Amino acid sequence: MNAHQTNSLPVAEPPEQFNRDQVVIQVEDLHKTYQLGETQVHALRGVSLEIRRGEFVAIMGASGSGKSTFMNILGCLDKPSSGRYLLEGVDVSSLEKKQLAGIRNRKIGFVFQGFNLLARTTALENTELPTLYARIDKDERHRRATDALKMVGLGDRIDHFPSQLSGGQQQRVAIARALVNRPSILLADEPTGNLDSRTSVEVMEILQRLNDQGLTIVLVTHEHDIAQFTKRSIVFRDGKIRRDEPIVNRGIATESLKAMPVLEE
């Protein structure tokens, strides 16, 4: 397993008016209310936040704290009941479903806890999927997907099916898929939740490397060890941000791996 391949990152070139200090995500006073039978559930009660290009943010909180709802809104899968959400300066809270699908396709890369690869579909085809919806031509699709897979260290397994890959490898295919359309931001929802500790750190190593190359990452996690690899932690409770602070003594995944026993996959 070679996670140390060096490849240039296919991250979108920031538009002219953006620089590295530019705000990628800006949310203002987000509220989200669900009607659950008779009762109203206030999942978010006024969340305001800025995330700049190149940040690596860990979102933490117990279940029911509102972090999942917040991530769904960040990922344009859900709309806030009130408040504004600007992604690269564009107010996405007012967009139509179809336009939101386009934003998810081009601006956002998703990585899920359960990998969510299509079964009986090769790593390459799984990775190509977002480019299909972006209507990119065939050769370019193939080139981008291959590049993305090489970047996560799976250049030699592009024709493998998910069932032939380990959990860590499947998650790396998912990361390659998330990157293939060169998104502005990577949203990872407990990406290490289904992985053993060494594999988790390997995944974090990839994410750290991508972040070092300029990718903005927002990661949801329960585990403090995992959050320790990020640069900033935000803690949710009862639909509000309770803590928002930089990570001190940040872990370096490459270093941690050296101290861990190598497990046979």
Add this chain to the structure above:
Amino acid sequence: MDLLSTLRVAFRALARNKMRSILTMLGIIIGVGAVIAMVGIGQGAGQKVQSQIANLGSNMLFVSSGSMNRGGLNLGWGATKTLVRADVAAIVRECHAVAAAAPGTQTSAQVVYENDNWGTRITGTTPEYFEIRTWAFQSGAAFTEEDVTNAANVAVIGETVRKNLFATTDPVGKTIRVGNLPFVVIGVLVAKGQSPAMSEDQDDTIIVPLTTLQKKITGQPWLRFVMVSAKSRSGSYAAQQQIQALLRDRHRIRPKQPDDFTVRNLADMADLASEASKVMTGLLASIAGVSLLVGGIGIMNIMLVSVRERTREIGIRMAIGATESDVQRQFLTEAVVMSLIGGAVGIAVGVLASLTIASTAGWPILVSGGAIAGAALVAMAIGIFFGYYPAQKAARIDPIEALRYE
């Protein structure tokens, strides 16, 4: 997503559940096959009846002497004595729509040749009869006008009579006897088979000059029927009207009094038969159509199952950028691909079935291009119609729910 990729995804999804896809398509295969075969059978049978009617004679009308009620006793068809040869001459002379007419009378008789004998119909008529009925000879020829004038003892025999009296020998030139009367066989008619209109064996007859039959056998100077051919098929109705008017006039029938004759129009009979076969074809096709409908419901059912099973896949696709219409198109394409493949196989099955049935039943082979094109269109329409609701359902799935779906 472009069409090619959409198609690829659809084929792959169908290949993933091969057995299920095949069984689902079977509904469409049977439906389309049944429609094509049933339409083929209906049209083939109709064509057969039409050709049998045409076989009776071209644009033929049949005038028979009428029934007569005498003291409450209905003597039936051919009982009146008012139809005579002068009427035939008048029909040809005065009815413009008429091309030719042949008088005729008929009785039954025992025909003897050497040691064999055969009970059959004996028809007396004139040479026009063979033209009107477009009846050709397998050997010999018809009698002439002169034979009619002279009441000659010559006879033309039908195929059934030939088979029964002349198994191996050539009948032409041989002498047969009807009662004590000898007839020289001068011609043998080709087989016409069963008459569809009168359901009798048309070949079971001998035909002699009218005068011979009238003077030497029946002793009755009136006619039982007149065979008429109209100038054209479309003119046969006019001919019928003209003959009717003429005969009423000649027979001095007062208004409101019923005809003492009957005019039957073969064109009418043909229309009636074709109407009947159309109704039958429609009936068969609609029964087959029901099975097509059931096939379509099968597609809808499987698509609904498929949407449910692939909820998570739908969620993934939506999360990475599929729009609602992308998802809808994907499932619709699957339904249409299934129904089109089913339709194509169904067409092959239907054509094969029609050919088999046609060859066993001895019908003309009828696989109309219209039925095939129609079946293909209907299959496509079924895919769209029955695929629409499941596809719509798939498109409406909330990606957040779908990603949580186990």
